[in-house]
Amino acid sequence: MTTDTGGAQTAQATPGILSSAYVWITIGACALVFLGAFESLAVTTVMPAVSADLDGERLYALAFAGPLATGVIGMVVAGNWADRRGPVAPLYTAVALFVVGLLVAGLAPTMEVLVAGRFAQGLGNGGLMVALYVVVARVYPRSLHPAIFAGFAAAWVVPSLVGPTIAGAVTELWSWHWVFLGVVFLVVPALLMVVPALRGLSREGDASAPWALGRLGWAVLAAVAVLGLDLVGDVPGAGPVLAAGAAVVALVAVRALLPAGTLRARRGLPSVLLVRGLAAGGFFGAQVYIPYLLTERYALSPTIAGLSLTGGALAWSVAATVQGRLGARLSSALAVRIGAALVFAGVALALAAAVFTAPVAVIVVSWVVAGVGMGLLSPRSSALTLEMSAPETQGFNSAAMTVAESFGSALALAITGVLFATVAEAGDPFVAVFALAGAIALAAAVLAPRVVPPAA
Template identity: 75%
Template sequence: MTSETEQVTTPGAPAPRILNSEYVWITIGACALVFLGAFESLAVTTVMPTVSADLGGERLYALAFAGPLATGVIGMVIAGNWADRRGPVAPLYTAVAMFVVGLLVAGLAPSMEILVAGRFAQGLGSGGLMVALYVVVARVYPQALHPAIFAGFAAAWVIPSLIGPTVAGAVTELWSWHWVFLGVVILVLVALLMVIPALRGLANDGDASTRWAFGRLGWSVLAAVAVLALNLVGDIPGVGPVLALLAVVVALIAVRPLVPRGTLRARRGLPSVILVRGVAAAAFFGAQVYLPYLLTDRYELSPTLAGLSLTGGALAWSLAATVQGRMGVRLSSVTAVQVGTILVLVGILLIVATAGLGWNALMVAVAWVVAGMGMGLMSPRTSALTLAMSTPADQGFNSGAMTVADSFGSAMALAITGTLFTALAAADPFLGVFVLAAVVAFAAAVLAPRISSRSGGSAAAAVGEESAVG
């Protein structure tokens, strides 16, 4: 399969599409892997309140989500560096294998501690998987098709969003939550079989002169350890708040070498693209994890019904992503990201009102549709912007930075909300975590305009033009 730099469009020939014969297998295989991640994410989020109650692991509830996100940062750095050196094939296969191991450990876990350990392994695999997949996109598709394939990734959430929460809740009620993890293993094997033929020709498609970034790997481990510590030290009597603050500082210092220079200072252009993506993800997923918990605990809904609250958000995400891909230059990337972050904020504010004022549980589903639309608008555009602002030499690093921002932002948010949830146990813990998520979403909306360059956002405009082709 030809690389991006070798692909030439014949004058007068039809514009390439992601389902043309030369791209169809890699498109199906890549979207199948995204489908896998989507199903696992929605299913586990749905059943985790039941898992936590069954294993007596309420204290480790937030860690079960923040843990894999934190270890995922390590997997992302390894996969990004490995892909730059040797191409994306080997890191992709290794990540899938690690993901399967994590699912098996979690699915067979007799205690919450072992389940969390399995989630750690799962995070290593899923983090490496997404980075390798982004590098595959950069190697295989012309830049004009990047918005379309990223819209395809978002659309791959449609089926799991329809069946994931409902199936997970039904399996838990009829059999056992263990099968929610073990059943995903089957999806992994199916997705892998679809991907293998599509990756022929990409083996060793890298730059062997690229050095192993042991320094970045060390920083990624430190960042992960700091986030994990934040989950565990916050409720230590007396010194807990001080240790938690120290863990936040260490985590922010450690993540700096893993993202483009100027990211934490919101420098215009690529650094702000990465930052806004991470902050928006922190707000969205920091709130999403507690939605089924709110509905099962306060509204006494079944796991199946609670899971449906996530379905609307995932469907809205997919629909909005598809629409933004079709609109092309009629919707600039800057506008898509700005509107998207505002919608995420509005959705979370509706959740805050529901939790604080005791509104009907149906409002949770409505609010999450609004927030999902926001993520669907902004997420594909930040992905496309990241690749548009990258060179072949740093595609792996920047793709890794993008997914690091996703996972690190979400892990930090979940670590802090977990501590806050425990601290407010005697008051209203749900209201507290949703207010925090709203504050983070507000920060994303304020930072969104900085994704454009000082010269007027030429990169953003370029991505808009490319999406019209895709």
């Protein structure tokens, strides 16, 4: 009886993530995640206004693809740096890059300068997330990891619900500049909350561990190729050929960052990562043009256009919650198949709306359908990745999953950007980009059954 009571008292005495020992780092870390997520989602709403103000239609897609591409570099560098020297220096550097990117973008006089700021944002945000994961591993006891990661998840969900609408309102009331500059005043206090918990972590690393220069080199090459694809697409005469070459280089480079057989859709884990990357490419390749379509063709305000993304984000969140409660009653493989099919259905419905100039409600519904698909596919593909990973490969495969999603989105956005600019001169660019995004999503749906590993 005494032993049981002592055990119960010990369990009750275990501090939570909001206890006095962890409250400030919990709030600060979740705030940093929130601000990174907010910035990613808010820019989608305001970019049509930015493009019109800075005459930057040609670089519209690059403003989205660029941060995703440089984010891959940030992930690789921060992870390797944290293994060698601990997470403090990578975290501070990542936050500094993120803030510099916000300032450059917020004060940008031209679209080229704004895109450069977005590159710095992506580099910082990618490194920030990896460094925070290492901080969690070093600061929190293992028993609190599920709780703090649930906090991170919530920090991503909330911006997806309110970010687009807030960004649209800020743009209408003041200026799109403050969507970037306003976040700067929130990042610094969030970092200061984290600082006390970082003391003593600076030297927690293996300085003898080598720099993963090969992996870093491939990440840089993949990012440069994606960025180059968008920039060379409009070169007179040779543009399409150069763009195709850049796409090939990007795919060759990313191969080294993924498990063998990923690009060949080998059954099991390789197909899980490929389907996740394709689904993300189809979803985000279309999503960035939803507000653009609504403001350009339907003359809606940025605030109202942002609500269309809020519906998709809410659907994503609800679907993710439902699949979590279903647990084993819904197999992960089946959830991925259903999710991929719904992403394709949503993009296809958006394509139909663009072709026939359907009512705005149809576009909103299309993105709710696509959001449900991502809400099913994303968490279950994460679960499959861990299920199919040996303990010694969990780190590499988890990183590969993130790379596949970011790279798939970045490559799709770069290609749609070239297509949008090319078709704009002679046809309907929205129909063209939704058609391409639909083809990418269709590939995910077709390959989804291959996530089941081959029978023993």
